Amino acid sequence: MHFALSEKGCEHTHSNICQPCDRMYQIKDEIQNVMTSNFSNIEIQEKEELEHDILVSTEKIWAWRDHSIRTVNQDSCKRDILQNLQSHEVLIIADWAMKYIPQTFRETQSEWFGKQGISWHMICALVCRPQAEGDENDDDKNFDIYSMVHIVEEQKQGWHIVSQIFSSAFKILKSINPHLKHAYIRSDNAGCYHALPLMGYLWKFRNELSLDVKQYDFSEAQSGKDLCDSRTGTCRLHMLNYINEGNDITNGKQMKEALESHGGIKNTYISVVNVSCETQPLLCGTIKNFQITQFNNFKFDDEGMRVYKAYGIGGELVKATDMTRISNMLTLFDSNLTFGDSKIPETKPASIKSFRYNASFPCFDPNCILEFKKEDQLLKHLSVGKHVVDDEKQDSIIDTSKRLWSAKCQDIRFNQPLISSVGLEQLQDQTKTNIKEQHGYALKKRKKAVRFSxxxxxxxxxxxxxxxxxxxxxxxxxxxxxxxxxxxxxxxxxxxxxxxxxxxxxxxxxxxxxxxxxxxxxxxxxxxxxxxxxxxxxxxxxxxxxxxxxxxxxxxxxxxxxxxxxxx
Structure with missing residues (x-):
């Protein structure tokens, strides 16, 4: 994986080959050979279509492979943070929820069309509970999950309002847990997050905010937002129940009242953001030869901002002088943005009683083999995200007997290694056939803008x-x-x-x-x-x-x- 996500070359010889990738190249060559041998019987137009379809399909397969590699590597960042998270640190996962469409208790069909959605931002914070004295087992950490919902009306989802939302969330977390000092942030690659002004804001005011932001990581597409999506679904169900009681939700104020009804949602704080600004602050210049979209991991310290294209691999330093220069006009607080007070949710027992079932609770991840006897154990596992894939080392006697019986019947070897070592002669032969990939082949590649004729x-x-x-x-x-x-x-x-x-x-x-x-x-x-x-x-x-x-x-x-x- 380091070879696939590293741009810099190395002097030693790479003798490991990924067998599934090798088979993909072999299949591609076989398809090309079959088409070449049969092209004499195919019309020119049909030949062009086949060549075009094969080229496009091949590019999509390679892109999917590279995306899978980047996803596994970026997800390991969250696992490492949670594994090493201390009681004075917090992991924050941020995401803009899908806009809420205003809804009334009874509305005609004509009223259903032409509605303008209400923007609301979701932040989920994982705080590690202090361990008891004498407990040195880091694998059994317990986390408290807090959610902060910021409702924004008639305002663009830009980096400036996101920075102020982070500042408000830090204050709420500091008031709940005064011992918190450091924060790690994780989000998707939306433009309001993956922006140099936001990184400049977090770096400049890292010592003035309620929490010191140590690191900001971006997840790969379609990954990393499961916790925010889960809390968003809970909020939507709570609002739907509020509407079914005969109430309406047509603006941000009513939306806040709905989320805080019946004692609110457990560990969820609601705030309405009033906006009167028209434009966002601008940076003072740019950084030469720096494309922020090419980097996915950012660390903030006194020397500057360290950026990484892939988690734990390589790294470059943007000096403090450059960060100070571009963030000179940024301000800590914006007087044009006001945040409403958040009502403390009531502490109440769960409304759904737990029943005993003979069945277990399997993990939702299709590649994870873990099962749990209690629902709260499953929720803890999902929040941490430490999945376990199929492995023969963890098989019971029954699982081992099943594997042996299947091998006898079907003559299939299940535990075939994905990576194998080859000799130098075989490696040289494969290098001559251009099967070997280059350094950093799984990194994001900049797409060239192609103009239509x-x-x-x-x-x-x-x-x-x-x-x-x-x-x-x-x-x-x-x-x-x-x-x-x-x-x-x-x-x-x-x-x-x-x-x-x-x-x-x-x-x-x-x-x-x-x-x-x-x-x-x-x-x-x-x-x-x-x-x-x-x-x-x-x-x-x-x-x-x-x-x-x-x-x-x-x-x-x-x-x-x-x-x-x-x-x-």
């Missing part, structure tokens, strides 16, 4: 305009397949394979056209010109709304085609 733009714009006039908008999936079969007057392909687009690219292009159309319509309406519309700041949210609308239209078109086919 004018011919492709005109073609897509014509389809979009035709859909606007007819009311039947084209599906990106249909357009993606249609581009392959378009021919000119001479019977040649209209687009080369390099110009073919995926449905995601086409959907984004249509979304940009919708945004431009809306801006033109707003500029022609004098009543809208009077209001100061910050289109530049709202482009991201508008684009997401447009894309959601396009996806809904795709499903409707597919359903209408199915109904038409059945009736005809």
């Amino acid at each position: 004018p011919k492709v733009k005109d073609y897509l714009a014509a389809l979009f305009n035709a859909g606007e006039l007819s009311g039947k908008k084209p599906s990106p999936y249909t357009v993606s397949n249609q581009m392959r079969n378009e021919i000119d007057s001479q019977g040649n392909r209209l687009f080369s394979p390099s110009e073919w687009l995926s449905h995601q690219q086409i959907r984004s292009f249509f979304g940009n056209l919708c945004i431009k159309k809306q801006k033109v319509e707003k500029s022609k309406n004098p009543s809208i010109e009077v209001a100061k519309i910050e289109n530049d700041q709202e482009d991201d949210e508008d684009l997401q709304n447009v894309l959601s609308h396009l996806i809904a239209n795709e499903h409707n078109n597919v359903l209408s085609e199915i109904v038409t086919g059945l009736t005809n």
